Amino acid sequence: MPKTEFWQWYVEESAPTEAHHHAISRVFFEGRSDFQQVSVIETPVFGKMLILDGDTQSSQGDEKIYHETLVHPAMAAARSIEEVLILGGGEGATLREVLRHKGVKRCTMVDIDGLVIDLSKKYLPEWADGAFENPRANVIVGDALAYLREDRGQYGVIISDLTEPLEDSPSNLLFNHDVFADIKARLAPGGVYVLQASTAAWHNASLHCKMARTLRRHYAHVTSFFTHVPAFDTDWAFLACSDEIDLSVLARERIDSYCSQLSGENFFYDAQTHARLFSLPLYLRRMLAAPGATF
Ligand code: SAM
Numbered sequence: 001m002p003k004t005e006f007w008q009w010y011v012e013e014s015a016p017t018e019a020h021h022h023a024i025s026r027v028f029f030e031g032r033s034d035f036q037q038v039s040v041i042e043t044p045v046f047g048k049m050l051i052l053d054g055d056t057q058s059s060q061g062d063e064k065i066y067h068e069t070l071v072h073p074a075m076a077a078a079r080s081i082e083e084v085l086i087l088g089g090g091e092g093a094t095l096r097e098v099l100r101h102k103g104v105k106r107c108t109m110v111d112i113d114g115l116v117i118d119l120s121k122k123y124l125p126e127w128a129d130g131a132f133e134n135p136r137a138n139v140i141v142g143d144a145l146a147y148l149r150e151d152r153g154q155y156g157v158i159i160s161d162l163t164e165p166l167e168d169s170p171s172n173l174l175f176n177h178d179v180f181a182d183i184k185a186r187l188a189p190g191g192v193y194v195l196q197a198s199t200a201a202w203h204n205a206s207l208h209c210k211m212a213r214t215l216r217r218h219y220a221h222v223t224s225f226f227t228h229v230p231a232f233d234t235d236w237a238f239l240a241c242s243d244e245i246d247l248s249v250l251a252r253e254r255i256d257s258y259c260s261q262l263s264g265e266n267f268f269y270d271a272q273t274h275a276r277l278f279s280l281p282l283y284l285r286r287m288l289a290a291p292g293a294t295f
Contacts, residue, residue, distance in 0.1 A: 010041055010049075012056055012233070014204065020233040022046065028123045033115035035170040036163070040123045046231045048124055050091055052116070052163055059231035063093050063127060064267035066229050069277060070161060070196055070238060071097040072269045073225065076258035077245045079190025080156035084108070087144040088162035088171065090116035092128025098159070099134050100262045108138040108155075110147045112170050117141065145173050154188040160195035164207070175211065176295045180218050193219070193241040200226035200237035202283050208237045209287050214294040215239060221246040224288060225277040227268075248278035 007023040014020070026042040039051040047060030058066055071094060075081050084098050086109040098107045111117055117139070120127055131137055140147065144162070160183075162171035173179070183193055198207040208224065215222045219241040225248070226237040240247040255271040280288075 010039070010043070010051065012051075012054065014199075014234060022049070029119055033113050035113050036116075038113075038116060038119065040119055048126075049231065050116070050120065050124060053166075053169065055164060056231055057163070058091055058093065058127070060124070060126060062230050063091070065227060066196075066232075066236065067093040067097050068266060068269040069225070069227050069236075070094060070159060070194065072258070072262075072266075073238075073247050073250070073274060073277065074157050074159065074192040074194035074240055075101060076255050076274075077240070077242065077247050077250050078156045078192040079244070080188055082106070083153065083155045083188070084157045084159065085153070085155040085186065086110070087148075087158070087160045087174065088112075089159070090161075091120040091124055092117070092131050094159060094161045095134075095137055095139070096127065096129050096131040098157075099131050099136055100264060101258075102261060102263065104136060106136055106138055108140065108153070110140045110142055110144045112141070112143050114141040143170070145179065148179065148182040148186065151186065153186060154191075155186055156188050156191050158183055158187060158191070158193045160193070162196070164198060175214075177214065177217070180215060180295075184218050190244050191242070192245065192247070195239050195241075197224070197237045197239040199232075200224070200235040200284055204234070205237070205284060205287055206292075208239075209290070210293050210295060212239055212288055213292060215241050217294070219243055223247045223278065224280060224284065226280070226284075227277055250274065 010022045011019050022043040028040040036053045049059045050057040082105040084107040090111045163169045165172045165175040197211045220243045223240045226235045229236045252271040
């Protein structure tokens with residue numbers, strides 16, 4: 001390895017005084033779309049990475065940890081998986097994971113940024129692994145907010161794979177009571193709404209807890225789960241929302257049976273991993289139970 005001073009660095013700040021430095025071995029793309037700053041780079045440890053507005057979205061090395069966790073617990077729990085909706089999901093890896101199940105008749109993905117999709121097809125084809133061309137995929141370039149207002153479909157699973165709802169992000173308007181009500185109206189009976197839901201790290205879990213508190217007003221069960229994602233350099237959290245099922249007590253047999261119907265091999269998720277994902281440390285349970293802000 002050359003000495004550190006010869007590398008260029010991608011520095012991801014998780015707070016004004018905290019950062020993870022990734023050495024850059026190659027830059028595939030650097031520019032601005034109509035909605036966000038987009039970079040596609042390669043790093044020696046994590047391989048290719050997609051970065052939006054300075055935030056790592058996923059890395060070649062560990063994207064399966066993130067995407068299998070986002071998709072499979074919800075799909076295993078839902079009463080029906082024939083119709084699935086993805087909000088966001090630019091790289092196509094969430095779509096890939098959904099379509100691995102032969103019981104899915106159609107998966108609609110709505111991402112606002114055509115440039116992110118085009119760059120993912122060009123530089124990150126391993127992520128979608130052909131999913132964009134799958135006849136069961138219905139890929140729409142458009143604002144998920146507008147889609148939710150116009151659409152009258154019913155989905156067994158709705159997956160929110162949006163960027164963090166930070167002030168300047170195009171996802172910002174998708175995190176509030178009205179939109180959560182629109183999403184619930186699109187869920188079929190026995191359906192599950194799952195979202196990537198910010199970090200679960202003890203020093204940085206306030207956004208996650210705010211999302212959970214808001215969603216509890218809409219669903220009987222709002223269950224947090226998380227895993228460490230090395231490229232994010234933090235514990236990453238998700239929320240599963242359902243009126244019927246508490247995903248933290250999903251039966252092992254149900255998960256085994258679901259996984260046996262997936263094409264190819266899982267990298268991360270199985271019944272044992274499920275138990276670990278939903279086993280929350282005391283500090284997080286306390287933070288989630290405490291009163292606080294909502295959207
Ligand atoms: N893994 C990611 C993370 O950790 O934040 C999220 C992945 S995915 C790349 C996020 C996608 O959300 C992007 O492709 C972005 O274009 C999309 N997005 C943001 N706001 C949106 C909106 N209003 N409607 C549809 N897609 C949106």
